[in-house]
Amino acid sequence: MGTLSAFNFLTLNGFYKGADGDISWHRHGGEESSFASDKMESRTSILIFGRTTYDQMASWWPSPMALESMPEVAKGMNESSKIVFSTTLESVDWENTRLIKGDLIEEIKKLKADPNVQMTILGSGSIVAQLADAGLIDHFGIMIDPVAIGEGTPLFTGIKSKLDLNLVDTKTFDSGVVLLNYVPMSITK
Template identity: 60%
Template structure:
């Protein structure tokens, strides 16, 4: 059985993105980036919604990404990736599979199968849908020491209470705090 994990960053007031998809407020410092590179080494399949996929596939294969964050870019580009989308017909980022069906049914089927664990990056809409369906096993939330005036909450639209247990906390010198939770069944 495969696990489904979330890795996302948020503001102190719970937003994972600002207006117009803005994530420029996120601290991408050395230790935080090193943590991300190490996490990519787990071999987890990366999971995206279309909006996050478009943003990631537009950046990580670029010369700028390879110049600015070479280890992260190599890991992102080499990773197996899944994008849930009803509108995409083809993808250009290597190692990417499009899934168009009912995302709850598809993720349930994938979790019951064999293969590497899966990690959702960004993709608030599918995080909310999978959380609502009790499909997410762990949440790694990197909280930046910033509050923004407007944005999209990480759990926008959920209608039930998520019961989570804190299993680890790590503070970076930048003030970023990584909170790791697992779902209480």
């Protein structure tokens, strides 16, 4: 069976994005950038996006500004295999990206049937909620920034059932950012 991970960063008050999709509050500093670069160098996962996150990522990572400010991460993001789930997009133009318009749950089940497939959802809160409800996410990486914002969207907006998680690992960055790694309780039983 393949694996599916979700990775998001959150504010202290649980938002993964602020008003109008703002993520400028996330600390992309030295140590966090090095962590992201290391993850990109070892990346074998297929990156999974919903339409909104795809639009943000596809407009940023191929840009000259991204290539200059975070070259290793930009290179990894651009070269990685990517899937965007959308019923409204007609086509995608970010390199190594394919568009799937089919049923999210069924398509992920098909992908996970291959034991060699590793997938990582970046952002994409609606997709995270749907796949968490379906019990298809094997790992949650949540990077908590030491910041609170006035309004935003909570990560698990829309889940229909209780999600019990078991903390398996933590990492604290010098900036005060904390990475929490969880697996569903059903996996650890």
